[in-house]
Amino acid sequence: VNAWKRRWFILRNGEILYYKSPSDVIRKPQGQIELNSSCCIVRGEGAQTFQLITEKKTFYLTADSPNILEEWIRVLQNILK
Template sequence: MAASLWREAMGAGAPAADAEFLDYIEFWHQPECAGWLDQQGEHSKAWRRRWFVLKQGMLFWFKDSDVDHASVPRGVIFLASCLAVKGAEGVPDRKFAFELSTPGETMYFAADSEEQKEEWINSIVLPLAAPAGTTWDEIFHTVDMLRAGFGAGGLDPSAGE
């Protein structure tokens, strides 16, 4: 489904105007989160290593990490359609797996460590949990405060102030 959403957004059956919003997202510049993840395929269920970039409520993936303004994503997940993201401990051969569920499917990813898995889950969940009308600057500020709080005073967001 995520791949089919991408094909739809990029014009395979959708008007070009619907895909133009992707031109305004600078996924190559200061992403909220970026790194290597293994992703289970939509049809074959084979695992593939991809470079993922989280930016403005969208999770893009690429074949390599050399992402710039001319890069073309291999796919995108619109996180507004996300119902849940959580650890997936029952995935065989993938110690640090997590799942992302949308109304149409559940997708599986695997990080290289428990810390990376938690960082991805938290980076995906935080914008989804923000109250309606919250700006991206406010979300980024909250993320910065939370990260400072993890090192300085546990989970207290005010600890980094």
């Protein structure tokens, strides 16, 4: 089982870029998640978790608070419409 790793996410032009920390955003991202019609969001069993499922990979994400989780899900659902 993999341990949770904190990442900093930026939503830009239909994709999510992720970095190790906020200070890393001036560098190349650690990875990116292309958001398209084949992506879907599934709420996790934890209060602040969800899965972002893409064609290539499933990302398991957790937010710092329930409010932040709801905001992420709302924004992602609007993009994936």
